[in-house]
Amino acid sequence: MREIDVARITESVRKLCIEANTDLGEDVLHAFDRAMAGEESPLGLEILKELRENARIAREEKVAMCQDTGVAVVFVELGQEVLLAGGSLQEAIFEGVRLGYRDGYLRKSMCHPFTRVNTGDNVPAIIHTEIVPGEKVKITVAPKGGGSENMSRVTMLAPAEGVDGIKRFVVQRVRESGSNPCPPIIIGVGIGGNFEQSALLAKKSLLRPLGSRNPDPELEKLESEILTDVNKLGIGPQGLGGRTTSLAVHILMMPCHIASLPLAVNIQCHAQRHKEETL
Numbered sequence: 001m002r003e004i005d006v007a008r009i010t011e012s013v014r015k016l017c018i019e020a021n022t023d024l025g026e027d028v029l030h031a032f033d034r035a036m037a038g039e040e041s042p043l044g045l046e047i048l049k050e051l052r053e054n055a056r057i058a059r060e061e062k063v064a065m066c067q068d069t070g071v072a073v074v075f076v077e078l079g080q081e082v083l084l085a086g087g088s089l090q091e092a093i094f095e096g097v098r099l100g101y102r103d104g105y106l107r108k109s110m111c112h113p114f115t116r117v118n119t120g121d122n123v124p125a126i127i128h129t130e131i132v133p134g135e136k137v138k139i140t141v142a143p144k145g146g147g148s149e150n151m152s153r154v155t156m157l158a159p160a161e162g163v164d165g166i167k168r169f170v171v172q173r174v175r176e177s178g179s180n181p182c183p184p185i186i187i188g189v190g191i192g193g194n195f196e197q198s199a200l201l202a203k204k205s206l207l208r209p210l211g212s213r214n215p216d217p218e219l220e221k222l223e224s225e226i227l228t229d230v231n232k233l234g235i236g237p238q239g240l241g242g243r244t245t246s247l248a249v250h251i252l253m254m255p256c257h258i259a260s261l262p263l264a265v266n267i268q269c270h271a272q273r274h275k276e277e278t279l
Ligand code: SF4
Pocket: 066, 067, 068, 069, 070, 144, 145, 146, 147, 148, 149, 180, 181, 182, 269, 270, 271
């Protein structure tokens, strides 16, 4: 067994919260560049340039790229040969989020659902833990803004609706979302599993680098078809018209019950934030 003190996890989460909110990935910046090359709307093009400039300022001045610094979603791949010492994993992550949002001057967004009273420290974080082989811990912090999360949906299609039903639902979801999720968006799609698993698949699909290929040729084709249909909607950057409604569609799929076809759409705004570290 390899022993890892949970204080290292706290420090990692603290750092990743700040980095994720201030340093947009190169894959997203390249996706902006590709979108600019194909954007016919002058206003849409101008907005894409502004988003790129916004990302540059955030990175250089180490300030949040958006005022909505999101729910802290934390994915943990915990090696089964790791012994965590010094405290609980959950509390170590929560403390990392507290410190990261304090030290990075990031807005705290978590509140009581009824009273709307802010918890004051952006805790609780949403933690997804997976036990994997090995003696390492991989931590990914993916802050998720409210505007895009609000437009996300889970549905249970009838199996007979098939691939056409999936395409219809995703495109309709984007159409109804309009400008609310701050386009250009990335569309995370989870197919199969069950009710909750489809939502997790959709969220995890967003961690794939933009511009990378889906290893499954069938899903790769479906991603391309949905992207083409979505970008015909004319919503455009920030909803002001143009070709670039979405930068990418990412799909993860797994088997499901014979009576079900679970489908989740997790919409991600252009602030496509996630950073990872392996301890
Ligand atoms: S949806 Fe994204 S870009 Fe829009 S306000 Fe929320 S975090 Fe910011």
